[in-house]
Amino acid sequence: MSIKRIEIADLIKQPKIDETVLIKGWVRAFRANRFIALNDGSCFGNVQVVVDFENFEEALLKKISFHACIAVEGKVVASQGSGQNIEVVAEKIEILGEANPEEYPLQPKKQTMEFLREKAHLRMRTNTFSAVFRLRHALSYAIHKFYNDRGYYYMNTPIITGSDAEGAGEMFGVTTFAPNEAPTTEDGKVDFKQDFFGKSTNLTVSGQLQAETGALAMGKVYTFGPTFRAENSNTSRHLAEFWMVEPEVAFYDIMDNMDLAEDFVKYLLNHVLENYLEDLTFLDKRIQDLEKNMKKEDRRTMGLIETLRFVVDNSFERITYTEAINLLRNSKPYKKGRFEFEVEWGKDLSAEHERWLVEKKFQKPVIVRDYPKGIKSFYMRQNDDGKTVAAMDVLFPGIGEVIGGSQREERHDVLKARMEEMNISEEELWWYLELRKFGGAPHSGFGLGFERIVLFVTGMSNIRDVIAFPRSPGTAEF
Numbered sequence: 315m316s317i318k319r320i321e322i323a324d325l326i327k328q329p330k331i332d333e334t335v336l337i338k339g340w341v342r343a344f345r346a347n348r349f350i351a352l353n354d355g356s357c358f359g360n361v362q363v364v365v366d367f368e369n370f371e372e373a374l375l376k377k378i379s380f381h382a383c384i385a386v387e388g389k390v391v392a393s394q395g396s397g398q399n400i401e402v403v404a405e406k407i408e409i410l411g412e413a414n415p416e417e418y419p420l421q422p423k424k425q426t427m428e429f430l431r432e433k434a435h436l437r438m439r440t441n442t443f444s445a446v447f448r449l450r451h452a453l454s455y456a457i458h459k460f461y462n463d464r465g466y467y468y469m470n471t472p473i474i475t476g477s478d479a480e481g482a483g484e485m486f487g488v489t490t491f492a493p494n495e496a497p498t499t500e501d502g503k504v505d506f507k508q509d510f511f512g513k514s515t516n517l518t519v520s521g522q523l524q525a526e527t528g529a530l531a532m533g534k535v536y537t538f539g540p541t542f543r544a545e546n547s548n549t550s551r552h553l554a555e556f557w558m559v560e561p562e563v564a565f566y567d568i569m570d571n572m573d574l575a576e577d578f579v580k581y582l583l584n585h586v587l588e589n590y591l592e593d594l595t596f597l598d599k600r601i602q603d604l605e606k607n608m609k610k611e612d613r614r615t616m617g618l619i620e621t622l623r624f625v626v627d628n629s630f631e632r633i634t635y636t637e638a639i640n641l642l643r644n645s646k647p648y649k650k651g652r653f654e655f656e657v658e659w660g661k662d663l664s665a666e667h668e669r670w671l672v673e674k675k676f677q678k679p680v681i682v683r684d685y686p687k688g689i690k691s692f693y694m695r696q697n698d699d700g701k702t703v704a705a706m707d708v709l710f711p712g713i714g715e716v717i718g719g720s721q722r723e724e725r726h727d728v729l730k731a732r733m734e735e736m737n738i739s740e741e742e743l744w745w746y747l748e749l750r751k752f753g754g755a756p757h758s759g760f761g762l763g764f765e766r767i768v769l770f771v772t773g774m775s776n777i778r779d780v781i782a783f784p785r786s787p788g789t790a791e792f
C-alpha cells in the first residue's frame with residue numbers, strides 16, 4: 315500500500331469516482347461478509363467498503379471484526395445501495411490491529427452507559443461517544459474563538475493554590491509529605507512550613523481571584539482550565555475534576571455581565587448547530603429512541619436540536635432572587651407541599667426550585683440575580699439594600715446552574731469588612747485586597763461549567779459521559 319492515506323471526512327466531502335484511495339480506520343460493522351462500515355473519527359459518517367470475499371483469504375476476513383483497525387486500498391465507486399453516495403471496492407486489505415471478538419470487551423449492540431464508563435479507554439470508538447467528544451472539542455474551540463474575536467486575552471491561572479479562601483467547595487490538598495510521616499508543630503498539627511511550598515497548598519477550585527489581576531491590567535481576560543472540588547456530591551451533575559471557563563472584565567457591571575453570559579452561551583450553541591449537525595442529529599435520534607418506551611410525562615418536550623435552536627432564538631428570562639422566591643411561594647407544588655426543601659428568603663434555591671422556574675414557569679433559561687449576601691461568596695459586590703449582592707446564576711432546562719458569577723466588590727473598605735465578617739484570612743489574600751487599593755475599578759465575571767454545557771449540547775444524562783476520564787467520589791481509573 316504505497317499511496318497516501320486519505321481521511322474519511324475528506325473522501326466523503328470530495329469523492330473522486332474511479333480514483334484509487336487508501337483509507338484506515340476502525341470497523342464499525344461487517345455485514346454479510348461483504349460490507350464494512352469503516353470510521354476513522356474524522357467525521358460522524360462511515361465509509362462503506364465492499365469486499366468481494368472470493369478475492370481475500372478466509373483467515374484475513376475473519377479478522378475483520380467489530381472495532382478491529384484496518385487499512386483498505388480500493389477504488390471509489392458510486393454507491394449502489396441507499397444511505398451513502400460512494401463506496402470503496404477493496405483491492406487490498408491489511409489488518410493493523412485485531413480485536414478478537416472472543417476477548418474484545420465491547421459488543422456491536424446497545425450497551426449501558428455504566429458498562430461503557432468502565433471501558434472508558436474504548437468507548438470513544440462508539441457512535442455516541444465519538445459524537446460527544448467531537449462536540450466537546452467544537453465547544454472548546456468556539457470558546458476560544460468567541461473571546462479571541464472580542465479582544466479578550468487567554469490567561470492561565472495556577473492549578474496549585476496557596477489560598478483556600480474562595481469558599482467554592484472542599485479542596486484537595488497538595489503535599490509532598492507521606493501520610494503519617496508529616497512533621498508536626500508543638501500543638502500536634504501538620505507543620506506545612508516544612509512542606510514543599512513552605513505553606514499548605516491545594517488544587518484550585520477556580521481561577522477567578524487570579525483572573526481579576528488580569529482584568530485590572532489587560533481589561534478583558536478569560537481562563538479555561540481544570541478545577542477541582544472534593545465535595546462528596548455523587549450526582550449526575552458534579553465531577554471532582556472539571557473544566558471551567560472564567561471571563562473577567564474591567565468596567566463591567568452585573569448587567570453587562572449577564573449580557574456577556576447570554577451572548578456567550580448562544581454563540582457556543584450556534585457554533586455547533588452550524589458546524590456539527592450530523593453529530594447532533596445522531597444524538598437527537600438516540601434520545602428519541604431511548605424515550606420511546608418512557609411515559610409521556612417523563613419524555614423531553616422538545617428534541618435536542620429543537621431545544622438548542624429554542625435557546626438561541628429566545629431571550630433568557632431575568633429575575634431577581636426575591637422575585638424567584640415570590641414566584642415559588644405562589645407555585646402549585648409549593649402550595650401542595652410538594653417541594654422537599656424550604657422556600658424561604660435567605661436560603662439557597664435547591665435544584666427542584668431551579669427546575670420549576672426553568673422548566674415549568676418560564677420554559678427557557680433563566681438568570682437569577684441579587685442573591686442574599688449570606689449564601690454567596692465574600693467577593694461579590696454588596697447592593698445598596700445592604701442585604702443582597704450583585705450575583706447571578708444562569709439556569710438551564712434539564713441541567714440547572716451552568717454559570718455562576720457576579721460583579722466584584724471593588725471598594726477596599728467594604729471588602730475588608732466583609733472578609734473580617736466571614737473570617738477570610740487577610741494574610742492570605744493581601745494581594746487581592748491590594749487590587750482594590752491600587753488602581754482598582756468596578757469589574758465583573760463569571761464561571762461556566764464546561765461539562766455542564768457539553769451535557770446540555772449533547773443531551774447526555776450523566777456528566778461522567780462528557781469527559782473522557784471522569785473523576786468522582788470513589789473513581790479515578792485510567
Ligand code: 4AD
Pocket residue numbers: 482519520521522543551552553554556558560561715716717718719720759760761762763764765766
Ligand atoms: O458557581 P461556581 O462555584 O463559581 C465559581 O467558582 C466562581 N469563582 C466563578 C466566577 O465567578 N469566575 O462554579 C461555576 C460553575 C457552576 O455554575 C457550574 O456550572 C460549574 O462551575 N460547577 C461544576 N461542574 C461540574 N462539577 C462540579 N462539581 C461543579 N461545581 C461547579
Ligand code: MG
Pocket residue numbers: 707715717718
Ligand atoms: Mg455557583
